[in-house]
Amino acid sequence: MNNLNEKGEDSLVLTEDAEGNIKGTWSGSVNVNGKRINANTAQLSGQTADRAYKITAMVRQGVVTLKYLSRRGFHYLTLEERK
Numbered sequence: 001m002n003n004l005n006e007k008g009e010d011s012l013v014l015t016e017d018a019e020g021n022i023k024g025t026w027s028g029s030v031n032v033n034g035k036r037i038n039a040n041t042a043q044l045s046g047q048t049a050d051r052a053y054k055i056t057a058m059v060r061q062g063v064v065t066l067k068y069l070s071r072r073g074f075h076y077l078t079l080e081e082r083k
């Protein structure tokens with residue numbers, strides 16, 4: 001459940017290349033991409049027409065935890081845009 005009391009089923013499908021670049025699909029329709037930061041952490045971002053997402057994925061003791069920010073009407077810079 002988020003801070004707007006929205007809740008429901010979700011999905012995240014990711015692939016990673018040899019350089020640690022990650023891409024995939026969140027919720028079946030949101031394209032996300034990012035980079036592995038270290039052995040246990042990756043940072044991703046994605047957006048739709050009205051929302052921007054910033055995601056940190058962490059693995060600790062075999063458990064994956066996602067922390068994310070979702071903003072309406074806001075654009076997070078992707079790693080490529082920051083260069």
